[in-house]
Amino acid sequence: MTALSGDSLAAALTAGFHCLQRYRDPLNALNVYPVPDGDTGTNMLLTMRAGVEKLSQLNGATAGEVAAQVADGAFWEARGNSGVILSQFFKGIALGLDGKEVCAGEDLAQAFRSATDAAYRSVGNPVEGTMLTVIRWVAEALEAAVEANSGNGAGDLLALWETGYSASKAALEATPTMLPKLREAGVVDAGGMGIVVILGGALLHLTGGDAATADLGLATAAGQIDPSQLASISVESDFLDSSVESEWGYCTQFLIQGENLDIEKVRSDLAATSESLVIVGDDRFIRVHVHMQDPGVALTYAVSLGELDQIKIDNMSLQNQDWASGHQERGAPKDGITLVAVAPGEGLAQLFRDTAGASIVSGGQTMNPSVAQLINAAEESGGQDVILLPNNKNVSITAVQAAERENESQNLHVVETSTVPQGIAAALAFNSQAETGQNLQAMREAVEAVVSIEVTRSVRDTVLEGKAVNEGDYMGLVEGGLAVVETSAEAALMAALDGVGLEEDHIVTIYWGADTDQATVEGVSENLEAQIPGIQVDLVFGGQPHYPYFAAVE
Amino acid sequence: MAVRIVADSTSDLPPAVVEELGITIVPANVVIDDVNYRDGVDLTPDDFYSRLVSGTALPTTSQPSVGAFQTAYQELLDQGHELVSIHVSGKLSGTVNSATQARASLGEDPPIEIIDSQAASIAVALVAIEAAELARQSMSREEIAERVRGTLSRTFAAFAVDTLEYLQKGGRIGKAQAFVGSLLSVKPILTLMDGEVHPLERPRNHQRAMRRLVELVSEKAPASRLGVIYSTEQEWAAELCDSLSDLLPREQIVTARFGPALGTYVGPRAVGVAIVSEG
Numbered sequence: 135m136t137a138l139s140g141d142s143l144a145a146a147l148t149a150g151f152h153c154l155q156r157y158r159d160p161l162n163a164l165n166v167y168p169v170p171d172g173d174t175g176t177n178m179l180l181t182m183r184a185g186v187e188k189l190s191q192l193n194g195a196t197a198g199e200v201a202a203q204v205a206d207g208a209f210w211e212a213r214g215n216s217g218v219i220l221s222q223f224f225k226g227i228a229l230g231l232d233g234k235e236v237c238a239g240e241d242l243a244q245a246f247r248s249a250t251d252a253a254y255r256s257v258g259n260p261v262e263g264t265m266l267t268v269i270r271w272v273a274e275a276l277e278a279a280v281e282a283n284s285g286n287g288a289g290d291l292l293a294l295w296e297t298g299y300s301a302s303k304a305a306l307e308a309t310p311t312m313l314p315k316l317r318e319a320g321v322v323d324a325g326g327m328g329i330v331v332i333l334g335g336a337l338l339h340l341t342g343g344d345a346a347t348a349d350l351g352l353a354t355a356a357g358q359i360d361p362s363q364l365a366s367i368s369v370e371s372d373f374l375d376s377s378v379e380s381e382w383g384y385c386t387q388f389l390i391q392g393e394n395l396d397i398e399k400v401r402s403d404l405a406a407t408s409e410s411l412v413i414v415g416d417d418r419f420i421r422v423h424v425h426m427q428d429p430g431v432a433l434t435y436a437v438s439l440g441e442l443d444q445i446k447i448d449n450m451s452l453q454n455q456d457w458a459s460g461h462q463e464r465g466a467p468k469d470g471i472t473l474v475a476v477a478p479g480e481g482l483a484q485l486f487r488d489t490a491g492a493s494i495v496s497g498g499q500t501m502n503p504s505v506a507q508l509i510n511a512a513e514e515s516g517g518q519d520v521i522l523l524p525n526n527k528n529v530s531i532t533a534v535q536a537a538e539r540e541n542e543s544q545n546l547h548v549v550e551t552s553t554v555p556q557g558i559a560a561a562l563a564f565n566s567q568a569e570t571g572q573n574l575q576a577m578r579e580a581v582e583a584v585v586s587i588e589v590t591r592s593v594r595d596t597v598l599e600g601k602a603v604n605e606g607d608y609m610g611l612v613e614g615g616l617a618v619v620e621t622s623a624e625a626a627l628m629a630a631l632d633g634v635g636l637e638e639d640h641i642v643t644i645y646w647g648a649d650t651d652q653a654t655v656e657g658v659s660e661n662l663e664a665q666i667p668g669i670q671v672d673l674v675f676g677g678q679p680h681y682p683y684f685a686a687v688e
Numbered sequence: 689m690a691v692r693i694v695a696d697s698t699s700d701l702p703p704a705v706v707e708e709l710g711i712t713i714v715p716a717n718v719v720i721d722d723v724n725y726r727d728g729v730d731l732t733p734d735d736f737y738s739r740l741v742s743g744t745a746l747p748t749t750s751q752p753s754v755g756a757f758q759t760a761y762q763e764l765l766d767q768g769h770e771l772v773s774i775h776v777s778g779k780l781s782g783t784v785n786s787a788t789q790a791r792a793s794l795g796e797d798p799p800i801e802i803i804d805s806q807a808a809s810i811a812v813a814l815v816a817i818e819a820a821e822l823a824r825q826s827m828s829r830e831e832i833a834e835r836v837r838g839t840l841s842r843t844f845a846a847f848a849v850d851t852l853e854y855l856q857k858g859g860r861i862g863k864a865q866a867f868v869g870s871l872l873s874v875k876p877i878l879t880l881m882d883g884e885v886h887p888l889e890r891p892r893n894h895q896r897a898m899r900r901l902v903e904l905v906s907e908k909a910p911a912s913r914l915g916v917i918y919s920t921e922q923e924w925a926a927e928l929c930d931s932l933s934d935l936l937p938r939e940q941i942v943t944a945r946f947g948p949a950l951g952t953y954v955g956p957r958a959v960g961v962a963i964v965s966e967g
Contacts, residue, residue, distance in 0.1 A: 562872065688892065
């Protein structure tokens with residue numbers, strides 16, 4: 135074979151996707167940070183799925199068209215660092231194959247070169263030992279092979295693909311030698327493995343194998359992670375449901391107004407027959423978002439509880455068909471300046487809404503929202519100028535990608551908040567009556583003025599930044615770096631605060647999580663006030679998962 | 689024949705300054721529980737704030753009557769004076785209307801210059817003080833009016849409130865609505881723009897609000913005049929004066945108290961600053 139037709143390229147990429155699906159859990163488990171954020175596999179999978187889905191509608195397309203469709207789909211669903219880099223990778227591939235009827239050897243090499251450039255450009259500060267390295271090594275190997283072959287016509291495409299795949303494996307094995315964090319944890323890079331898996335799955339398909347049952351023989355963790363731990367690291371199940379099954383039936387949303395509503399009962403009743411159930415509210419109002427094959431069932435049930443309002447039903451399979459163009463067409467007149475905040479808990483969402491009238495995208499460390507979700511929320515917020523607050527390092531890159539998209543109806547800006555406390559400080563500095571430039575400046579200054587603390591539980595034994603961490607230990611992170619390791623969440627919080635060096639004119643705001651109880655946090659507050667007379671301690675319910683405490687010192 | 693300055697009680701000019709500079713104050717009307725009081729005449733600030741905090745219905749303030757202006761103007765004209773009459777923004781109050789009608793009732797073109805300050809409270813006070821000092825230097829009515837209009841464009845005032853509750857209850861929240869409803873404790877800083885309350889910032893506590901007020905004014909330095917104002921906490925005003933003494937000698941900084949007109953909306957424990965920047 136000397137070239138891939140559009141259809142074979144599509145089939146190869148789809149096989150790569152199926153292989154990625156098979157390897158999702160091991161990829162998630164490879165995430166080296168011991169905080170519960172095993173989501174690299176999920177992020178890459180969701181990003182690529184959106185691209186591959188567009189292929190089912192193509193038949194007899196050129197290689198260039200196939201690549202362009204994958205890139206377009208992946209752009210919208212890109213989430214997390216690995217997903218954004220992957221979407222840029224596909225964009226580069228598409229650029230390299232632009233206008234090509236088929237993909238010959240030199241086209242493949244050129245596509246990977248262009249993909250390498252795009253991937254490196256997508257991150258502010260490229261780091262070697264990551265998926266970037268893997269992509270680059272593949273490009274270099276392909277270029278060398280094409281060069282060596284230049285006298286003998288185009289050469290065999292299968293052999294070339296194999297060369298690329300081998301290079302990707304070699305690069306993957308080298309990642310721990312380049313990145314100390316990987317070496318400490320004794321793993322290879324998860325995103326890099328994702329690239330290997332996609333290439334491997336495609337190769338398997340091209341040689342007549344079945345990618346969906348592939349065993350690529352990859353050492354997932356250099357033998358240093360106990361495979362039994364893999365199951366303990368999981369992504370929010372709610373979030374996966376809502377993402378993975380999103381084209382299932384009808385998206386049904388409504389508000390129930392009644393008296394003495396039992397939200398837990400509504401939740402369990404609806405959960406039995408639906409997917410992606412999201413319910414918020416109290417005993418008088420319950421807002422329901424649910425995916426059902428028959429929306430009538432949910433409405434009949436709900437009307438038995440009280441009055442229904444704000445009913446909205448969308449057919450998701452129709453909706454999905456031309457999703458991207460739908461985004462571009464929706465253009466209600468925009469006015470003023472609005473805020474979109476990513477919030478990992480109901481309390482925090484409420485706080486962002488109350489403080490700055492923000493539109494909320496739920497998500498955070500373990501639930502990275504996609505570019506499309508951010509752009510959607512920006513649309514719905516109705517502002518001519520929209521400021522995005524990602525409030526997490528892993529979401530920041532997605533927000534930047536969303537803002538860089540050309541958009542005629544809105545100007546998107548990002549204040550790159552990497553923690554929730556930074557986000558709240560920025561939201562407090564937001565003034566819908568002031569100009570955008572003034573707002574951006576004031577918000578960035580506010581972010582600078584706050585020290586962020588996050589307390590979370592380690593999901594594995596590891597060594598991090600020179601500190602031994604046992605599974606179940608509580609880690610206190612100051613400005614994103616591991617500062618203290620303790621056996622209780624409160625001890626970790628106090629030790630982290632102590633390390634910041636509290637003074638009497640400081641304000642400490644503690645956002646307590648979903649699994650923390652109020653009495654405990656009040657105890658912490660009393661302790662602090664006793665230790666440092668004159669200090670102001672404010673307690674706010676955040677409701678975030680996995681993090682018993684976020685705290686801001688300013 | 690000299691020029692005399694007339695202001696209304698909503699300028700919150702301190703009584704000692706009024707006396708020293710010979711400014712004439714026309715009182716606004718304050719209605720509390722259906723009883724009408726003349727602001728500053730038969731209602732003291734302490735009375736006012738204790739009734740504001742304890743009362744159920746908010747007090748209402750209305751402009752001085754045409755008659756009150758007529759009386760004040762007539763008396764001064766009879767003494768042979770010309771007048772410059774400086775008042776709260778026409779967008780906030782009908783005071784300028786009352787004054788204009790009174791002037792019209794006093795014959796063909798009486799020597800009275802009426803100025804809409806487009807400001808309120810301490811900012812108006814600073815401008816009225818300048819006018820009175822110019823009058824003492826025997827400047828003409830027209831010259832004073834022209835100078836005052838220039839000064840107004842260099843005036844800035846901001847105030848920090850303990851709560852937005854009173855502005856909201858009084859229906860004067862305006863664009864500061866954007867600052868309502870935070871679950872976090874904040875001391876909002878506001879300013880008046882085009883006769884409406886505008887939000888500026890949300891410092892997290894009183895100390896920071898005080899610091900920011902000083903910084904906001906310092907950004908407009910050099911100062912030709914400075915004022916501080918409070919509703920119930922005199923020592924906070926004194927603290928602000930100390931902090932501002934780098935910009936002007938402390939004894940030149942005017943300390944005033946929010947009267948009922950603004951006090952109804954800013955509520956207890958509010959403080960403010962005002963500056964006239966050098967021209």
